[in-house]
Amino acid sequence: MNKIDIRTVNVVQYIKPLREGGSMPAIVKADDGFLYVLKFRGAGQGKKALIAELLGGELARAIGLKMPELVFMNLDDTFSKTEPDEEIQDLLKFSVGLNLGLHFLSSAITYDPLVSKIDALTASKVVVLDSIMSNIDRTAKNTNLLDWNNELWVIDNGASFYFHHNWSTYKNHLTRTFPLIKDHVLLDKATQLNEASKQIQAALTEEKIAEIIALIPEEWLQNDTDDLSPAQMRAAYLEYLKAKLAMIDSLVKEAEDAR
Structure with a gap:
């Protein structure tokens, strides 16, 4: 790896x-x-x-x-x-x-759901991942996706993990699904949600998630207004992602029903 x-x-x-x-x-x-x-x-x-x-x-x-x-x-x-x-x-x-x-992807164009082509598995992976990380900002109004060299590129994930704006209540989010998936720009093209969820579970091992969380610079985790220490925050991100992967079937069902 x-x-x-x-x-x-x-x-x-x-x-x-x-x-x-x-x-x-x-x-x-x-x-x-x-x-x-x-x-x-x-x-x-x-x-x-x-x-x-x-x-x-x-x-x-x-x-x-x-x-x-x-x-x-x-x-x-x-x-x-x-x-x-x-x-x-x-x-x-x-x-x-x-x-x-x-x-910077020079000459990339914003993904347009009416014009851009995308395969069902890629669309499904984006939908399931956005459910897992509670990304509220991938809608038709603001797709945060680019079309570059006839491929779909994911950008702008900054509106994800919104639970971290209030650490005192983060545990409330561990068991929640993500109803806002109904507004996802790729939902109608995401016809392989089950296959996408299997591939995501295989790729996102606890070791891989921990490696990604370890990349966060220490200084970004230091805020006077937060109740948790940087180490506790890293543990909370890991706990959150493990909880979402454990309930991935519920997230997939919610997206299926919305579709």
Whole structure:
């Protein structure tokens, strides 16, 4: 089994904001010469959105979905000083340090359910995974999927794991299904949910999930407002994902019924 290795790069150029994203990510250039979509730790949902992005992206990759490379991105304080736009200036100022970048897929187009083609198994895997990680943001209004080189690529998993915004009640979420799956953009194409769930269970062993959770930088888990220590949070993410995989049949049935 390949060990996951996430590279760390430095931002060398801020190119432009992507204003269609609620958290205003940006296209930036790194010192490895590549372009990335930078997700800022100083944006609305802060470091928790980066954690959800990291976990969701690597879980998607582990089950065989196409996912752009994720990198940790160091941002220094020079960029905010030369930025004329006050809103962006503040975002850059509050995001100094370690952020998350997604390899920029040049000329990719947003997935369009009426035009883009997708096979049933891939659609089913995305639906089941989004049920597992309670991703509320993969709807027709905002698909968070890209069509690149005639393949479906999963992006933007930052709205997943919303239980982690209130650690005091996270255990309430362990036995819940995910009724919002009824709004999923790929639901009507997801006709192989049972096969997808089998493949997901085979890929997401406890060891694999623990390896993905171990990738979260310690500093992203340190918040004055949280009741749990970083080690307890890692244990809670593992507990949550194991609980969801244990009830995968209920999640599949819920998606089937919604379909």
